[in-house]
Amino acid sequence: MSLLKKRSVVNLLKSRRSIRIFKPINVPDEIVKLLVEVGERAPIPTHLQLYSFIWVKSQEKREELSEICGGEIVKNASIVLLVCGDLKRASMMLDLLEHRHVLSSDKHPVETVMSIFEAALAVDSIIIAAESLGLGSVILDCPLIYAPSIARLFNLPRGIIPLVLLCIGVRGESPPIRPRLPLEIILHEDSYREPSEDELKAYLAKLEKHMEIENYVKKYTGKDLKYLDYLKMRTELNKEVEKDYDALIKYLRENFFKI
Numbered sequence: 127m128s129l130l131k132k133r134s135v136v137n138l139l140k141s142r143r144s145i146r147i148f149k150p151i152n153v154p155d156e157i158v159k160l161l162v163e164v165g166e167r168a169p170i171p172t173h174l175q176l177y178s179f180i181w182v183k184s185q186e187k188r189e190e191l192s193e194i195c196g197g198e199i200v201k202n203a204s205i206v207l208l209v210c211g212d213l214k215r216a217s218m219m220l221d222l223l224e225h226r227h228v229l230s231s232d233k234h235p236v237e238t239v240m241s242i243f244e245a246a247l248a249v250d251s252i253i254i255a256a257e258s259l260g261l262g263s264v265i266l267d268c269p270l271i272y273a274p275s276i277a278r279l280f281n282l283p284r285g286i287i288p289l290v291l292l293c294i295g296v297r298g299e300s301p302p303i304r305p306r307l308p309l310e311i312i313l314h315e316d317s318y319r320e321p322s323e324d325e326l327k328a329y330l331a332k333l334e335k336h337m338e339i340e341n342y343v344k345k346y347t348g349k350d351l352k353y354l355d356y357l358k359m360r361t362e363l364n365k366e367v368e369k370d371y372d373a374l375i376k377y378l379r380e381n382f383f384k385i
């Protein structure tokens with residue numbers, strides 16, 4: 127059979143999009159365990175698995191979490207997983223081998239970056255598995271932004287960093303497929319090719335047009351802003367952001383995540 131005829135997973139991936147409106151429907155605990163088990167099958171550089179998931183299970187924790195971040199999405203999703211980088215457990219395991227190991231030092235850039243990479247691979251497997259079961263999902267980045275509050279809420283010890291929330295559930299919306307950069311910009315053949323300003327402008331224009339047709343900013347944020355203005359707002363460097371980022375860098379360093 128030709129490769130292109132075996133397209134079922136490819137079709138699933140090509141039609142995946144983030145879902146931010148969920149029907150408040152419970153799924154059995156077995157589904158959650160199955161999805162996380164599938165996530166664990168993702169490749170890992172060593173068998174230390176530098177990540178942990180906190181299953182936000184009780185109504186009480188969900189309410190508390192939704193106050194800090196995630197709002198209605200966290201309230202209505204069938205499954206909410208707090209995805210964490212976890213260097214603590216790995217360090218404990220390596221201690222057991224009684225040698226001078228990289229996590230006993232103050233410098234472990236590879237492990238720090240890999241913990242985020244490993245967690246992302248596991249998350250992606252879970253997303254794909256959830257899609258195959260007919261469930262939608264979205265990732266929320268707010269746990270990192272509110273790391274100290276999230277760490278308090280879930281009793282995260284030093285060495286465990288909250289990265290993102292993975293929210294999975296029954297779709298309450300059917301949004302269109304969102305734009306991506308053209309292949310010729312992200313797929314480089316043999317050496318890196320810097321894109322021209324015109325190529326980038328064309329993509330930004332396409333993005334703006336799509337988001338306007340989707341009514342994206344108004345629908346999800348309630349703001350009357352064009353998408354590129356929203357993007358500027360989200361990425362603006364100002365005094366407040368500088369202060370927050372300094373605090374986050376300090377928090378990451380204190381928590382053993384060192385680059």
Ligand SMILES: Cc1cc2nc3c(=O)[nH]c(=O)nc-3n(C[C@H](O)[C@H](O)[C@H](O)COP(=O)(O)O)c2cc1C
Nearest residue numbers: 142143144145146264265266267268290303304346
């Ligand atoms: C690391 C990460 C963080 C994200 N954080 C948020 C978020 O905080 N809020 C949100 O609504 N979507 C979030 N998303 C979803 C993206 O906005 C979404 O993937 C992107 O707009 C592309 O849309 P699509 O997934 O529908 O193709 C996040 C996605 C990733 C990978």
